[in-house]
Amino acid sequence: MEEDRVSIYDDRGKLLAEKVPLSAISPLKNVAIRKMLYCLKRTAIVDVKKIEDSLRAASVGGTMAIGCECKILGRELDLPLVENIGAIADEVKKMIKVEEDDDTDVKILDASLIVQLPRARVEMAADYSQTYLVTAAAVAYAIIKIFGLGIFDGVDMLKAALLGRYPQTVSPGGAVSALLAFPTKLETMGVAYRSPTINTIVALAGKRTFDAVAIAAALEHAAAFESGNALGSYERFQLLGFGYQGLNGENMVYELVREHGRGTLVDIVEAVVKRALEDGVIFVEKELPSGFKVYAPKDAALWNAYAAAGLLAATIQSVGASRAVQSAPSAMLFYNDLLEMQTGLPSVDFGRALGTAITYEWLTHATYGGGAPGIMSGEHVVTRASKGFIIPCACAAVCLDAGTQIYSPEMTSGKIFKIRKVLPEFHRPLESIALAAAEMGV
Numbered sequence: 001m002e003e004d005r006v007s008i009y010d011d012r013g014k015l016l017a018e019k020v021p022l023s024a025i026s027p028l029k030n031v032a033i034r035k036m037l038y039c040l041k042r043t044a045i046v047d048v049k050k051i052e053d054s055l056r057a058a059s060v061g062g063t064m065a066i067g068c069e070c071k072i073l074g075r076e077l078d079l080p081l082v083e084n085i086g087a088i089a090d091e092v093k094k095m096i097k098v099e100e101d102d103d104t105d106v107k108i109l110d111a112s113l114i115v116q117l118p119r120a121r122v123e124m125a126a127d128y129s130q131t132y133l134v135t136a137a138a139v140a141y142a143i144i145k146i147f148g149l150g151i152f153d154g155v156d157m158l159k160a161a162l163l164g165r166y167p168q169t170v171s172p173g174g175a176v177s178a179l180l181a182f183p184t185k186l187e188t189m190g191v192a193y194r195s196p197t198i199n200t201i202v203a204l205a206g207k208r209t210f211d212a213v214a215i216a217a218a219l220e221h222a223a224a225f226e227s228g229n230a231l232g233s234y235e236r237f238q239l240l241g242f243g244y245q246g247l248n249g250e251n252m253v254y255e256l257v258r259e260h261g262r263g264t265l266v267d268i269v270e271a272v273v274k275r276a277l278e279d280g281v282i283f284v285e286k287e288l289p290s291g292f293k294v295y296a297p298k299d300a301a302l303w304n305a306y307a308a309a310g311l312l313a314a315t316i317q318s319v320g321a322s323r324a325v326q327s328a329p330s331a332m333l334f335y336n337d338l339l340e341m342q343t344g345l346p347s348v349d350f351g352r353a354l355g356t357a358i359t360y361e362w363l364t365h366a367t368y369g370g371g372a373p374g375i376m377s378g379e380h381v382v383t384r385a386s387k388g389f390i391i392p393c394a395c396a397a398v399c400l401d402a403g404t405q406i407y408s409p410e411m412t413s414g415k416i417f418k419i420r421k422v423l424p425e426f427h428r429p430l431e432s433i434a435l436a437a438a439e440m441g442v
Helices: 031-042 048-057 082-096 119-124 130-147 156-163 198-204 209-226 233-246 252-260 265-278 300-322 325-343 348-364 391-400 414-422 429-441
Strands: 005-009 015-021 043-047 105-109 112-116 176-178 282-287 293-297
Touching: 005 233, 005 429, 015 429, 031 043, 031 119, 031 209, 031 429, 043 048, 043 130, 043 414, 048 082, 048 112, 048 156, 082 105, 082 112, 082 130, 105 414, 112 130, 112 414, 130 156, 130 176, 198 209, 198 391, 198 414, 209 233, 209 391, 209 429, 233 252, 233 300, 252 265, 252 300, 265 282, 265 300, 265 325, 293 300, 293 325, 300 325, 300 348, 300 391, 325 348, 325 391
Parallel strands: none
Antiparallel strands: 005 015, 043 112, 043 176, 105 112, 282 293
8 A cells, every 4th residue: 555645835835845755754763853852852951040049048949830938047058150150061061971972962051051961871761860860960969079069068958959859749840950841740651742831842943833833743743652642543643643734734734824814713614624525535425405414534534634734724813813822722622613513524633632622721711711821731631632633733822922821931931942042953843854754755
C-alpha cells in the first residue's frame, strides 16, 4: 500500500515541502523534531540572581506561587554570585562534561545560566530528572569551590535555594528549572512532552502563530508516540492530524482563514465539509425525507485530519476577530458540535476534542473561571483528554491575544522569550520540520 503524502505550507501560504511521506514528519524520524525533543530533555535554567537574593535573605524552600515563605534567621549567606557568574559557568561545564569534545553547553544569559547536558548523560539516564538534579549539584559544588565554603558556612542553604523543598515536595521549587515539568510532578506516564504550558510554547515560538502550532503539535504527537497512542492504525491517524493541523498540510488552515476570516464558525464548518466531499474523503450515505444528509467517511483518519485543520482555522478566526483568547475554548466547542450536527460524523479526535473543549471552557472563563487559557498544558487534567488536537489551537489563540489574559506569556514565561534566542532548535520550527521532511522524502 502506497504511503500517504502531505505538502507543508508556511504562514503566508508558501510551499515549504511538497508531497512528503507521513513517515518523514514522524517524531521518530524527523531530524528537526528530534532535535527539539533532545533540547527539551537536556536544558536547565538556573536563575543565579534568585539564588543570590534567596541566600542573602535566608528565604529558601518556597512552594507558594507568591514566593518563599520559609525564612531562617541567622542563616543568611551574602555571596556575589552574579558578579562571579562566569566562573560559576566554567566550573559547572567542567563538572557535567563527559568527553572533552562532547556537546555540553553552558551559556550566560543576563543573570541566568542555560545549562545543556551532554548526550552521554541523556542516553545514560532512565529519565530527564538529571536535568534538574545534576545541574543543581554542579552549581552547588561550583559555588562551594569558588567561595571556599566549609560545612559551617551555610552550605546547607544552597540545596534549598537551588531545589526548594524537594524531595519533601513532588517538584523542585528553587532557582533551577527546566522546559519539561519534573517527572514526579506529572500525574501519569507518557505525558512529559505535554507538560510545557501553552504560554511557554508561545514564548518559545516568539508568539508566531503557525510556529507555536508546529511546536505544540510536535510535542503533543511525540507524547502520543511515547505513550503508545500512535501504534498500529493510530500511527497514521496521529500523523495525518499532525500534518494537516500542526503543519498546515495542503495549505488547508491558511486557505480556510483567508477565505472565511471575516465570516463565522458555520462558514468554516461548511467549507471543511465541502472540501472533504470534493476530495473524496467523505460521501453522502443517505438523504433523509427532511433533506438532511447523512455522511460517511471513505477514510476516517483523513476525515479527522481535515476536521482538525478546520478546528485550528475556526479558533484563529474567532480569536483573531476579537483579539481575546477567552473565546478559544468556546470556538473549539461549538465548531466540533456544529460539525457533528452538520454531518452525523464524529468530530475531531472522535469527540474527545469536543469533550475537552467543554471542560477547558468551564475552567478558564465560564462557570468556574479560575484560570487563563494560557496557563494550562497538555498534561493538565482539564486538557489532557484529546491528544494532539486542542493544545495547538490554544497556542494559536494565545499568540493572537492582545493582552487580555491576567496570566499572559510575558508574566508566566517571560524568561522563555529570552532563552529561545540561544535555542536554535525553536527558531522557525515549521520551516525546519518541513525542510527535514523534504530531505527524507527525496
